[in-house]
Amino acid sequence: MSLRLPPDFFALPVVLKVEQRFGAAGFARLIKLLEQFAASPSRASGVVEQAASDWRSALQVGPLELNVFLAYLETAGFLALEQAAEPGSPLRVTLAECAAFLPPLQLPGVANDWRQWFAAELCLSEVQGKDPYNQSLFRRWCATNVTIEEMNAAIELAVKAGTTLTPPNLHALLMTVRKEKLDVARR
Incomplete structure (x- = not known):
């Protein structure tokens, strides 16, 4: 960063x-x-x-x-x-x-933005970045307007749980982060 x-x-x-x-x-x-x-x-x-x-x-x-x-x-x-x-x-x-x-966090708009972010922040290899499943996750995150802040929250959960920082693992934790945000919004 x-x-x-x-x-x-x-x-x-x-x-x-x-x-x-x-x-x-x-x-x-x-x-x-x-x-x-x-x-x-x-x-x-x-x-x-x-x-x-x-x-x-x-x-x-x-x-x-x-x-x-x-x-x-x-x-x-x-x-x-x-x-x-x-x-x-x-x-x-x-x-x-x-x-x-800190520079303002931008909302990634295309799958390549997420691939580049993962490569820069989490040392995602080029092979992993081009993996079709990971690319589909990146596209899904763009379509659902996932923010860097949400991804950082998912990373913090992964670190606490001792989970590896891969796109599939973070995707599962991202769902937890978003569910918590919805719960807070409902109160």
């Missing part, structure tokens, strides 16, 4: 403060932080959860610098931090305004 900076990104108060406080390195770390969100499977909710060592590696900082940098962003209201008390527990970072940094 790509990262999209809002048109006024460089003028945002938090960006100016980070640049003023941490210099060019801080600005680069802010961009690296946003890249972590763009690559996260939970990007729609603005959440990235990984080990502190992975955060240090991604932002190229030491433990103290990481804590200072993230605490500064938390104080500015840019993100929220959570970490369980157990040693080695992952650091959960939640971006406050995540939608501003």
Whole structure:
């Protein structure tokens, strides 16, 4: 998934403060932080959860610098931090305004759009993408206006259930997602 900076990104108060406080390195770390969100499977909710060592590696900082940098962003209201008390527990970072940094999700209009999305997001092979059954699923999703948000919800269900991320498996879970949406709409 790509990262999209809002048109006024460089003028945002938090960006100016980070640049003023941490210099060019801080600005680069802010961009690296946003890249972590763009690559996260939970990007729609603005959440990235990984080990502190992975955060240090991604932002190229030491433990103290990481804590200072993230605490500064938390104080500015840019993100929220959570970490369980157990040693080695992952650091959960939640971006406050995540939608501003992600490209708008488009509704796929032809089967090839879904094939390309599956190839880019879920590493679907070319052979799987051309499989007639998968192509029929992709066409069905286009005809029924399946959204990327719905597919992401199906992926989250698959991950929780330990199911492989194939089009047929996700199709079954997509039906669950849509049924839940209908149930909510009926209330």
